[in-house]
Amino acid sequence: MNRVKCLIIGSGPAGYTAAIYASRANLEPVLIEGPQLGGQLTTTTEVENFPGYPEGVEPFQMMDDMKRQAERFGTKYVSGIVTKVDFSTSPKKVWVEDTEEYEADAVIIATGASAKYLGIESERTYRGRGVSACATCDGFFYRKKTVAVVGGGDTACEEANYLAGLCEKVYMIVRKPYLRASEIMQQRVLNNPKIEVLFEHNTLCLTGEGKVQGADLVYRKGEPDEAVKHIDIDGFFLAIGHHPNTDLFKEFINRDAEGYIIVDGDSPRTNVPGVFAAGDCADPHYRQAIVAAGSGAKAAIEADKYIKSL
């Protein structure tokens, strides 16, 4: 069993920022890195909107900078996945890979969120064989090919633009008659000759022999002009949002209907004293690296106050 003052779960901007603050406050934090080192940000191409990087920065570089910054003040890292928690006692108990047990005075949950899928059968059939939720990770395999991106938000636009730099053609499958993305991202998509936006289309199924070779779409389902359309594609990229990685905590921590951790107003306090939530796992609205980092700082400050009050 390992006894620590402050345990941080998650290695995205929230987790690392919490670690920087907690280690500078002498809480000697241990950070469990989880399944995706560096968090969701590492699935993007370039970070252009994090203050301090006027020329933009590669996400892996930025996350490594944060990690080293926290390490400098004494943060210890554990690679592994948290499989069980018990927040009914004080100190709180956390198990990594079911075997390694930690007891902590304070726990900061910074587990982020994961990509959503449409839930259609063929999406599962072709997972890893043409279906992906990360253009930066998998786009390379589709050089000079034709792909589709589902979604109309900032992520979808960013992924479509990125893929247009590699692929012959990119379809965007958008269920509404407009894009939800910010104006600048919309313009980049609409002005890119390689991207064709299919507004008011939904995906019925994917087709192909052993790998994705096409998709059947429906235009304006339920309307008098409803029509089915087939597109030939080699890759199908999901960019329809995320769900928070909080199931592990549901027995102890209050969450909203979508699974986001409910915090006490502007603070990172959860319903369990000594357990704090930071970043996308508790943020259904902003979901930005800079916001996650800010909430990580708040969580560490609150954890410090809590530990001193024990």
Ligand code: NDP
């Ligand atoms: P969003 O929730 O903003 O957008 C999701 C998109 O997917 C919407 O167009 C939505 O359609 C569509 N969608 C959802 N479910 C389905 C479905 N079942 N079938 C078809 N389409 C579906 O998620 P994002 O990941 O794009 O963005 C999340 C947050 O992160 C936002 O706040 C965004 O601004 C931010 N972000 C910022 C970036 C930046 O600034 N560089 C980059 C990426 C993200 P509908 O509109 O109809 O609901």
